[in-house]
Amino acid sequence: MDLYDLGTAPWQDSQALYHALAHLGREGLILVEPATPYVCLGCHQDAAQELDLEYITREAIPLFRREVGGGAVYLDRGQLFYQFVFRKDNPRLPAGKEALYREYLQPVVEAFNDLGVPAVFKPVNDIVANQRKISGNGAAEIGEAVVLVGNFIIDFNFTQMSRVLKVPDEKFRDKVFKTLSENLTTIPREAGRTPTHAEVAARLLARCEPRLGPFTPRAVDAELRAKADALLTEYLRPEWIFANDQRARSGTAIKIAEGVYVIQKAVKAPGGLIRAAAVNRHGRLTDVHLSGDFFFYPAARLAELERALEGVAVQAEAVAAAVARFYQAHGVETPGVRPEDFAQVLAA
Numbered sequence: 001m002d003l004y005d006l007g008t009a010p011w012q013d014s015q016a017l018y019h020a021l022a023h024l025g026r027e028g029l030i031l032v033e034p035a036t037p038y039v040c041l042g043c044h045q046d047a048a049q050e051l052d053l054e055y056i057t058r059e060a061i062p063l064f065r066r067e068v069g070g071g072a073v074y075l076d077r078g079q080l081f082y083q084f085v086f087r088k089d090n091p092r093l094p095a096g097k098e099a100l101y102r103e104y105l106q107p108v109v110e111a112f113n114d115l116g117v118p119a120v121f122k123p124v125n126d127i128v129a130n131q132r133k134i135s136g137n138g139a140a141e142i143g144e145a146v147v148l149v150g151n152f153i154i155d156f157n158f159t160q161m162s163r164v165l166k167v168p169d170e171k172f173r174d175k176v177f178k179t180l181s182e183n184l185t186t187i188p189r190e191a192g193r194t195p196t197h198a199e200v201a202a203r204l205l206a207r208c209e210p211r212l213g214p215f216t217p218r219a220v221d222a223e224l225r226a227k228a229d230a231l232l233t234e235y236l237r238p239e240w241i242f243a244n245d246q247r248a249r250s251g252t253a254i255k256i257a258e259g260v261y262v263i264q265k266a267v268k269a270p271g272g273l274i275r276a277a278a279v280n281r282h283g284r285l286t287d288v289h290l291s292g293d294f295f296f297y298p299a300a301r302l303a304e305l306e307r308a309l310e311g312v313a314v315q316a317e318a319v320a321a322a323v324a325r326f327y328q329a330h331g332v333e334t335p336g337v338r339p340e341d342f343a344q345v346l347a348a
Contacts (some may be wrong), residue, residue: 001028001029001212001213001215001216001267002026002027002028002029002216002218002307003028003029003031003205003215003216003217003218004017004021004028004029004030004031004032004179004218004219004220005031005201005217006031006032006048006220007032007033007034007074008033008034008038008077008197009032009033009034009035010034010035011017011034011035011036011038011062011075012035012062012228012232013034013220013228014032014033014034014062014075014081015040015064015066015235016228016229016231016235017032017083017149017220017224017228017232017302018030018083018085018104018149018236019066019067019228020224020227020231020345021070021085021145021147021224022085022142022143022145022147023142023143023145023185023227023231024143024223024224024227025087025143025145025157027086027087027090027290028085028144028218028222028273029082029083029084029085029208029212029215030081030082030083030085031080031081031082031083031197031204032081032203033078033079033080033081033197034068034075034076034077034079034081035077036060036076036077037061037074037075037076037157037160038061038062038063038074038075038076039056039061039062039063039064039065039072039073039074039075039164040064040065040072040073040075041049041063041065041069041072042065042066042068042069042070042071042072042138042139042292042293043065043066043068043069043070043296043299044069044244044290044291044292044293044294044296044299044302045065045071045072045244045291045292045293046067046160046243046244046245046246047063047165047238047241047242047244047290048242049166049245049275049291050071050164050165050166050208050293051063051071051072051164051165051166052164052165052166052167053079053166055163055164056164057187060327061164061179063241064235064236064241065220065235065241066140066241067140067142067274067299068136068138068139068140068147068149068160068295069071069138069293069294069295069296069299070136070293070295071136071164071272072164072293073136073161074157074160074161074164075322076160077155078153078154078155078156078157078186079151079152079154079156080149080151080152080197080200080201080253081087081149081150081151081153081188082108082149082152083147083148083149084104084146084147084148084149084174084206085145085146085147085319086145086146086169087144087146088141088144088145088146089144089146092212093146095140096160096221097295097297097305097333097335098123098124098314098332099334100139100146100148101124101125101137101139101148101335102121102123103322104148104208105121105125105127105137105150105213106121107204107208107210107211108127108135108137108150108152108204108207108233109121109127109343110201110207111152111204111207112127112129112134112135112152112187112226113186114203114206114207115191115195115199115200115203116190116193117129117134117187117190117191118130118190119135119190121136121209122123123270123336124271124295124336125138125139125151125295125335127191129136129185130185130190131346132182132183132184132185132190132260133183133184133185133346134152134153134184134185134186134187134190135150135151135152135153136150136151137149137150137151138150138295139295140295140297140299140346141296141298142296144280148237150225151198152204152255153184153185153186153187154186154187154188154194154195154204154340155185155188156186156270157188158177158180158181158184158229160178161180162176163178164295167205186199187273188302196304203234203257204288206334216337219286234320244291256339257293259281259282259283260279260280260281261279261280262277262280262295263276263277263278263279263314263346264276264277265345265346266292266345267341267344269294269336269337269338269341270336270337271294271334271335271337271341272292272293272294272337273292273293273294274290274292274337274341274342274345275290275291275292275345276288276289276290276342276345277289278309279347280314283313283314283347284286284311284312284313284314285309285310285311285312285313285314285319286310286311288306288307288309288310288346289306290302290305290342294334294336294337295332295334295335295337296334296337297332297333298330298331298332300333301330304326304330305326305332308326309322309323309346314346314347315347316340316343316344316347317343318347319339319343319346319347320338320339320340320342320343321339321344323339323342323343324339327339
């Protein structure tokens with residue numbers, strides 16, 4: 001497999017290059033640290049619901065929405081990203097995303113252990129040490145490729161992470177900071193030392209080679225650079241960053257009458273937070289909008305699921321059955337999220 005070890009690179013490259021590799025149908029492993037901070041939004045999240053956009057704008061922090069699910073994160077130097085890109089026809093690619101996580105997060109776990117971190121895999125897609133998260137991971141289908149991305153957390157800015165998130169008040173923000181500090185950890189905290197980029201990379205590659213064979217170092221070539229630059233032109237447009245927000249309907253624009261109710265609810269499933277906004281019109285769903293930090297494969301099908309739920313009875317059994325039928329018809333996977341979870345967030 002080709003290896004693109006970029007060292008410390010512009011923040012844009014820490015996102016655009018693996019997207020470009022996938023869209024080009026090329027395989028590879030990218031290792032990179034972003035040179036400067038940015039905020040990265042999950043594919044299915046609404047920016048206005050998840051982030052303090054006023055603060056992010058005022059502080060001129062770049063905002064990027066990736067084609068991978070999961071939650072919003074503050075990223076900067078001190079986090080070494082690994083980004084695996086596989087063609088869908090690669091025989092080494094396991095069937096199903098949960099199997100993908102188990103297969104290719106195992107060498108990451110082993111690398112952490114080699115660095116002195118007592119890391120273990122925690123389904124659906126986390127790596128933890130002493131019950132604290134030390135690596136966040138996600139997968140996506142992009143073009144004819146499947147990507148698996150994650151990080152080695154060497155340092156983390158808990159203050160900025162708690163600041164960029166949207167919270168109801170400052171007291172709640174303090175709680176977010178405390179919760180992050182207690183439940184997220186770093187390699188130095190667990191191993192008592194700070195490894196170099198080169199050491200972490202070497203440990204990971206050694207553990208991956210038995211599964212993927214030897215790596216061939218590559219530089220970013222003209223084709224890859226051109227594709228990354230073209231994608232950035234689209235990814236940095238407000239129409240992309242706020243695509244989910246624009247798809248949502250506002251309940252305040254709908255006249256509420258007898259038998260008509262606005263549904264706004266969030267439910268935490270093992271695979272992530274699900275947010276729903278919809279209208280219960282005489283016992284039937286309309287104007288359905290789903291968002292959150294869950295993973296939904298293929299990602300583009302989520303908007304289709306919203307449309308498929310139009311007119312479904314606002315009853316748990318009916319919603320779960322409709323979602324299950326949609327999954328079966330379109331080959332949808334949502335690791336850690338069941339049709340019953342969508343029913344819980346949408347049904348009365």
